[in-house]
Every structure is written in C-alpha cells, then in structure tokens.
Amino acid sequence: MNASHALTPKIDRAFPIDSVREAFPTLARTAPLVLFDNAAGAQVPKVVLDAVSSHLLDRNVQRGGRYPMSQAVDSAIAQARRKIAAFLNAEDPDEVCFGMNATSFIRLVSLAIGQGLAGAPRRRLILTEIDHEANIATWLALRVQGAEIAWWRMRPDGRLHLDDLSPLLDERTRLVACTAASNALGSITDLAGVSRLAHAVGAEVFVDAVHYAPHAPTDVKAWDCDYLVCSGYKIFAPHMGFLWGRRSALQALPTFREDFIPDAPPFKVEAGTFIYENVAGMAAALDYLGDLGARLEPQSRDPLRSAMNGIAAYERGLAEKMLKVLRDAEATVFGVGDGADLTHRLPTFGFTLPWREPDRLVDDMAAEGFALRDGHMYAPRLIRRLGLAFESGLIRASLCHYNSLDEIERFAETLMRMRRR
Numbered sequence: 001m002n003a004s005h006a007l008t009p010k011i012d013r014a015f016p017i018d019s020v021r022e023a024f025p026t027l028a029r030t031a032p033l034v035l036f037d038n039a040a041g042a043q044v045p046k047v048v049l050d051a052v053s054s055h056l057l058d059r060n061v062q063r064g065g066r067y068p069m070s071q072a073v074d075s076a077i078a079q080a081r082r083k084i085a086a087f088l089n090a091e092d093p094d095e096v097c098f099g100m101n102a103t104s105f106i107r108l109v110s111l112a113i114g115q116g117l118a119g120a121p122r123r124r125l126i127l128t129e130i131d132h133e134a135n136i137a138t139w140l141a142l143r144v145q146g147a148e149i150a151w152w153r154m155r156p157d158g159r160l161h162l163d164d165l166s167p168l169l170d171e172r173t174r175l176v177a178c179t180a181a182s183n184a185l186g187s188i189t190d191l192a193g194v195s196r197l198a199h200a201v202g203a204e205v206f207v208d209a210v211h212y213a214p215h216a217p218t219d220v221k222a223w224d225c226d227y228l229v230c231s232g233y234k235i236f237a238p239h240m241g242f243l244w245g246r247r248s249a250l251q252a253l254p255t256f257r258e259d260f261i262p263d264a265p266p267f268k269v270e271a272g273t274f275i276y277e278n279v280a281g282m283a284a285a286l287d288y289l290g291d292l293g294a295r296l297e298p299q300s301r302d303p304l305r306s307a308m309n310g311i312a313a314y315e316r317g318l319a320e321k322m323l324k325v326l327r328d329a330e331a332t333v334f335g336v337g338d339g340a341d342l343t344h345r346l347p348t349f350g351f352t353l354p355w356r357e358p359d360r361l362v363d364d365m366a367a368e369g370f371a372l373r374d375g376h377m378y379a380p381r382l383i384r385r386l387g388l389a390f391e392s393g394l395i396r397a398s399l400c401h402y403n404s405l406d407e408i409e410r411f412a413e414t415l416m417r418m419r420r421r
C-alpha cells in the first residue's frame with residue numbers, strides 16, 4: 001500500500017463507525033461490496049425496515065377513519081411531520097408536505113408559481129449551472145408563461161459565489177432556485193447568503209436539499225429559504241419525498257386541489273394518497289439519526305443536529321482522505337479540491353482519470369466489488385460547462401457516513417492496481 005494512503009489524523013475517531021455499519025443490514029448482506037454510489041440512493045437502517053413492515057402489518061388502512069387502526073395512521077403521519085420539522089429546524093409541522101419524490105414537488109411548486117407570471121413585473125427566475133436537471137427543466141418550461149431566465153454561473157473552483165448572484169438580482173426577480181449541494185461535485189451553496197440577497201429585492205428562494213440533507217444539518221431557519229425539497233431515499237429511508245414551505249408561501253401558492261381538500265398546508269400541496277409506510281420509514285430513519293446524535297453528544301438537547309454535525313465532521317475526514325487518493329491516481333477532481341476548505345464540500349467526488357474512460361473505470365471497479373457511477377449525473381449543463389462529453393461524463397464516488405476509511409483504503413489499492421495494468 002502507498003504510504004500516503006495511511007489513515008488521516010483528522011478523522012473523527014469518536015464516530016462509532018462500527019456500530020453505524022451494523023445498523024444497516026445491507027452492508028453485511030452485500031459485503032465485501034463497497035457502496036460509493038450513495039448519492040443515487042442510500043441504504044436503510046434496520047429500524048426503517050421494522051417501521052415499514054410494522055405499518056404494513058399493523059395499520060395498512062386509509063387515514064381519517066373512526067377506528068383505532070386508521071387513527072394510528074393519522075397519528076403516525078402527524079408524528080412524521082413533527083420529526084421532519086425537527087430535522088429541518090422548522091417551527092411548524094404543517095409546513096411539511098408528503099409526496100412521491102423531489103422532482104414532482106419541484107414541478108408542483110414551479111407550475112403554481114408559473115400561474116402568476118404572465119404580465120407580472122416579477123418574472124425573472126434565477127437558475128444555476130450546477131443543479132440537478134430536476135431543479136432546472138421545470139423552471140425553464142415556465143418561459144411560455146413569460147418567465148425570463150438568468151443563470152447563476154459556477155466559478156472554476158466548482159462553487160457558486162454570492163458575488164456572481166448579486167448582479168442578477170433586482171425587483172424583477174421572482175425566485176432563485178438552487179441546490180444546497182451539487183450531486184455531481186459535492187460543492188455546498190451558501191444558502192443563508194442567497195436568501196439575504198434574494199429577500200433584499202423581494203424574491204423567494206427555492207432550495208433543492210436532496211443531495212445535501214444526508215450529510216450535514218439542514219436548517220430552514222438559518223437558511224431563511226422559502227421552499228425546500230428532500231428525498232427520503234437519500235436520507236436512509238424508502239422512496240418518498242417531502243416539501244417544506246414557509247407557511248405564508250404555501251398558503252399563497254395556487255395549487256390544484258379537489259373540492260373537499262382544505263385550502264391550507266400541508267393538505268393543499270399533497271396530491272392524493274402518499275405512501276404511508278414509506279413516511280413511517282422516513283420517521284424511523286430520523287429516529288436512527290436521533291439515536292446516533294444522542295450517542296455522539298449525550299447531553300444534547302437537539303440530537304438530530306448533533307447527529308448531522310457529527311456526520312459532517314466524520315465525512316470531512318473521509319473527504320480529505322479520498323482527495324489524497326484521487327490526487328495519487330492523477331485524477332482531475334472537479335470542485336473543491338485537495339488543500340481547499342473542505343467545509344465547502346460533501347464527500348461526493350466528480351472526477352476523470354487520464355488513464356481510463358469513465359464507463360470502463362466504473363465497469364472495472366464493479367468487477368472488483370465497488371459501486372460507483374459514471375455519466376452526466378442528471379446535470380448535463382454542468383457536464384458541458386466542465387468541458388466533458390455528455391455521453392461519457394465523469395466518474396462519481398459518493399460517500400456517506402456509513403462508509404469507512406478502510407473502504408477508501410481498499411478503493412485506493414484497487415485504483416492503483418488498475419492504473420499499473
């Protein structure tokens with residue numbers, strides 16, 4: 001093994017990685033597979049499986065009935081809203097709306113906002129070059145309703161800078177739609193800064209927190225955003241999505257709803273029956289995180305925040321290590337790199353190698369028991385901006401808190417072996 005791959009001294013040794021890994025049954029079932037594709041969907045802890053099956057076994061009925069089984073569904077949903085509100089540091093659980101996934105919520109909000117655009121003095125939407133296409137395409141579609149689009153460009157360091165946003169903002173701006181972190185590069189956006197600038201001109205802020213949320217504290221109060229969307233399957237839960245919206249923003253949103261649905265959040269935003277068992281799974285994933293936070297900081301009054309702070313610190317150690325490994329492999333890492341301030345990135349690495357094409361590398365790695373991903377990462381504009389071909393794109397290794405230094409060591413050894421081949 002190359003000596004430079006020795007354990008980094010900065011890794012948070014208090015982080016209980018062994019028991020964290022034990023909480024996720026899939027990791028043992030699929031061992032020695034190394035899952036570095038978590039940005040495409042994370043594994044679930046056992047408590048999540050238990051919560052999903054308990055819903056299906058014990059209360060698989062429609063909510064709103066007068067009998068105990070149905071009332072148990074009502075209270076499970078209410079409890080999930082409260083837990084998610086705590087996870088987001090939101091005041092009001094009724095600001096949390098449940099649905100299928102993030103994309104359908106982004107579309108729902110954009111279509112609602114689109115209804116007010118024609119002829120309005122505020123018609124400018126600011127989109128970013130680094131966002132997942134889900135948070136771009138649906139806003140672009142509003143051009144037929146009169147939306148004017150302005151692009152917040154990325155700098156060569158792979159980050160969005162507030163200095164580049166300021167000149168785009170004026171009293172004609174309706175909304176800034178941006179990601180909390182890039183799912184292709186891992187760069188983190190200064191959302192508190194975005195809201196400060198956007199609100200100063202009377203614009204709203206829509207945040208895509210899908211990629212960010214499993215890695216560090218999500219805080220709608222500190223970020224002061226107006227809407228925020230997340231996906232359960234990235235946060236150690238099953239497939240489901242949730243939207244948080246400032247109550248006044250949701251109240252003003254013209255949504256389609258059947259006559260019998262109250263014209264108030266969350267109901268006016270929730271289309272039809274969502275997947276109750278997966279909402280129960282999401283709530284259990286937050287219980288898992290809360291338990292982890294209580295272990296990391298036994299005196300904590302906010303165990304979810306303690307968990308996410310602990311995860312962020314641990315993942316920075318993983319990122320530091322991974323960047324060294326990639327440097328030794330001669331990789332071009334797009335975004336916040338080796339030696340830069342790692343608080344600006346998540347452990348998500350978009351890179352290319354001078355010695356192997358992305359698809360071949362990912363194939364070869366799969367044969368060696370590593371799950372990576374290659375391609376455009378659903379961010380085709382970003383791929384073009386990086387000067388990469390849409391067809392081949394980049395290689396992505398996306399880690400999360402159940403990944404270990406040991407896995408990175410094995411990845412490094414395999415990569416070095418392949419390079420010599």
Ligand SMILES: Cc1ncc(COP(=O)(O)O)c(C=O)c1O
Nearest residue numbers: 101102103132134183210211231
């Ligand atoms: C940053 C980001 N935004 C949006 C999405 C779309 O989320 P969903 O699959 O829940 O619609 C993804 C999915 O990978 C993502 O990574």
